[in-house]
Amino acid sequence: MTQRPHAMVVALTGGVAAGKTAVARRFEALGVHVHDADVAAREVIEPGTPGLAAVVDAFGAGVLDDAGRLDRAAMRRHVFADPAARQTLEAIIHPLVRHWLHQRALAERGPYCLLAIPLLAENIEHYRWVDRVLLVDAPEPVQLARLIDRDGIDEALARRMLAHQASRAERRAVADDVIENNGDESALDHAVAELHRRYLALAQHR
Template sequence: MTAPHASYVVALTGGIAAGKSAVSRRFEALGIHVYDADVAAREVIAPGSEGLAAIAAHFGTDVLDASGQLDRAAMRQRVFGNDAERRALEAITHPRIRTWLHERVRADRGPYCMLAIPLLAENHQHYQWVDRVLVVDAPESVQLQRLVQRDGIDEALARRMIERQARREQRLSLAHDVIENSGDEAALDKVVVELHARYLSLAQAKG
């Protein structure tokens, strides 16, 4: 798919607890819009949406709670360990998430914009139209430590969460730019300012 917009688009990705949110916040502070696939994932199945109606039609209304919203715990149980059901759910949500992101990019009037896509490595064939990929990277030992602290979980569960994602090498193979984020969060400030200048220059050259 070709780029559906005039703007320059940077896809931001990284493993769980690598520091994507910290990087996003810094680009937003510089006036850049960051459109988040996780936000899209909630919006496309909000009560009254086509996405939620499609889920109820496929899985039955027992995956909805009393208020008519998706019962995420019930849905997780349905798809956990069941590849066919997981693929059915993804077939409903993923195209809608991509459409949501396309629409935001099309309407964006900034010099460039960013898409925060945690599972880019798993779905990169659908995002060939982005101009550049920025990967936030941290060693697995750092991810583990942050996950245990952040989510209050044990190391075994944290390890399973990391293993469910694409391998670090897969993400890095897509990267045009890499932010190595194993240290103090304050160190991100300088790196983001430098990348921002680079992206402004690339966007201007494109545009």
């Protein structure tokens, strides 16, 4: 059985370009620790880690750059075109990321912390130990526009990226709290402040 952290744990999730980073920054400004699955995914395959060794075992040394690090751009192109390769890579990295996040949560001594997990809905069965799920949601047309603007990509690629993720309905089904982020970013200030007060109160009675 997975050990439950001392602090209350809120999993922060949302589709690509929904505004998770903007929300996470606001919680951090309030003194809340945010542990990011994207940071974990980089750290668990740093040179010298068992994670990188497992990736090389699965895909060969050709996935490394001249400095001995994972060539992320080449790897991304490879797994995007090959679902089986993507599953192989995820089977290596996802358990390592979950362990990294769990260890960070166990070390927390504050009232609560956030775990930023983009693919939470797709892997919710592995995160039963979190206390709440906070979804940052935006309509698909808003996501598309932000993604095209943010990454400088065309609409066809942006739509493919959205299609690779869980649907809005699937994300909403696992959420306890929802921030609607379909307008100006400044509107997030009030939403985050309200949730911060609620989470502090919940953490006291946990």
